[in-house]
Amino acid sequence: MTSPQVHLVEEGMREGLQIESADISVDEKLRLLDALSRTGLKTIVVGSYVSPKWCPQMADTEELVARMRPADGVTYTALALNRRGRERMLAQSPPLSERAGAGRTLVHLCDVFAQRNTNRTQQQEIAAWEGVVADAVAHGTTEATIALNAAWGSNWTGDVAEETRLDLLEAQHQLWTDAGIPVTRVWLGDPMGWNLPHVVERHLRNIMERWPSITTFHLHLHDARGAALLSAYSALRVLTSEHTLVLDTSIGGMGGCPYCGHGRITRMIPTEDVVDLLEELGVKTGVDLPALIEAAHVAESVVGHPLWGHVSKAGPRPRGNDLYAMDMPFVETEEQAQHFRLGPTVYEGALSPWKSPITSPMRSQ
Template sequence: MEYKEECMREGMQIEDVNIPVEQKVRLLEALSETGLKSIVVGSFVSPRYTPQMACIDELLRRFRPKPGITYTALVANPRGEERARAYSPPLTLEREPVPYLRCHLCDVFVRRNFNRSQSQEIERWPQIVARAREKGSVAAGIGINAAWGSNFLGPFTLGQRMEMLGRQHALWEETGIPVTHVSLGDPMSWNFPHEIEETLRAIKERWPAITHFKLHFHNARGMSMPSTYAALRSLEAADTVYLDGAIGGIGGCPYCGNGRATGMVATEDLMHLLERMGIATGVDFDKVIDCVWMLEEMLGRPATGHVSKAGPCPITPKEWYDPNMPLVETFEQARHFRLGPKAYEKGQRPWKEPISKPCVA
């Protein structure tokens, strides 16, 4: 599994609060200390539509990169790529591992977001295939966005997903380039775990050579975590899955109609799930949670993740809660898992006598 932290880019792009660049530098450097290995620092796009990215040049000049971490940025066009090259290193100029054929199942969304139609996306496929052939590509990818449904056109069926992927696969097959990668995106939060499982199993059964799965879920309807879990359960040890999310669960696309309510999977929640599943993440939860709290101060509002509020499950005796801690009612008091007894020192203790040890029948 490979995970990409998107707070600095997709997380912040939907925020309208004015965040000073020095605060962004502080957050990026703090994220670099958490154990996360891949961080997207922002995007080289027009600040007219994405004002949070106006300071990306200054951010990259001022922050101190940490060795061993891959820093990337979204590049939307040749001008953006030229700007990004000026900061490489520390930026890694990301290239997709294989050439992809992609399109959106929702024509309305792609028109709103990219000012082009689904038909125009499909018209580009022969050019992509021809370039791949010229370059001697030995593997290829297929992909769909708005894969499970649209706020403008309603749900899409498994048949629609497989039909579009099948058209792409056939083009690569005609060229003799094997398909090993698939990309499934969900900008409008139509993912549900049973449909994720159904889709992945159908892909694996029809095209067993596909072993690389890039999944991009949003969380407007609270399904990104269960959908991610379903994906992990559906794939095999030989498969590679590429996931992304943002600390605090922030993020979203202004073109989908849900604004900041869209959200992403919260990094701290997903890492907690992975650890409980026995998948080592190398993440320092205290540091990740400190980053979420820092982010909340910057935004002036609570983030939407959960582990940053209640803490990770207390596994070891050292982490167990004090049986005589007072009543804990507020979010502030709940921070005792990180701040200690001072978080709840004025709370009430209505029980008659101290609890020395559990009474087990």
């Protein structure tokens, strides 16, 4: 498999915590942010500058950023949805960095969700494109991103046809082309978990064929129906070494939008699971997987309930000195399964029917 370059964007501090309890303290958020900063992740979204009335979980973003301890080599970003939000974000930049892709047009493919999520209709979003392009020209923007949200379907309006996706990307692409700004990126969001691997793969192939100048594909996939990691794998299969795949992921898989209809169950790709998969596929991430697993357990402590990652529960595939002890007793509970990181004390006293030590020519010890 000729894989694309892969860049992970950690969304647990923003997409994850925005659907968790508003009572989580800044001290606890900093504990999670510090754990994530030690993993080797290169981009971490720390929060969002939005109305505390509608998203009280993000009301302390300014305090969080003021107190954060940035790690070398990590880019910290935040989400801002309007002019006031951008002003607040810029006032804290640095330590924050502005997110790439200022030259970007976007449309939701569900008019109902657009109104629920942004208080704007789909037609109002489309009408705003010309102003966005004009502003980008005035600021000397040299590259552009075209974007779709609710790209694969909606809990209120159902499936989206491939022709609709391509037509709305074409309309955006033409505006940028007419302005003399090349389109090099596409952003595809799926807030309601409608992604399916074969549909994602077909859509990416069509984009590659129609617009070869697009070399960066940014996927924001939610996992409400369990297909997000499969869809990310499909993207890895179809893109080549000439492309960059940006994946938004979240520690423990936490994440969700209160406007989409299934809250915390919306979830995202667990960061630890995708790092494990990428490394097994030979795609180097630069991420310390054991440190990431520890961060997942910190995240569970911070939010106060179990999260949904798999590798943090079962551990990576053991090899070499990490192979399991052949004489270990029965392991039945989730707590006992943590022996891979906590040692054999977690299964002390468990049933052990072996009458003599187990040996095997397949193992030296």
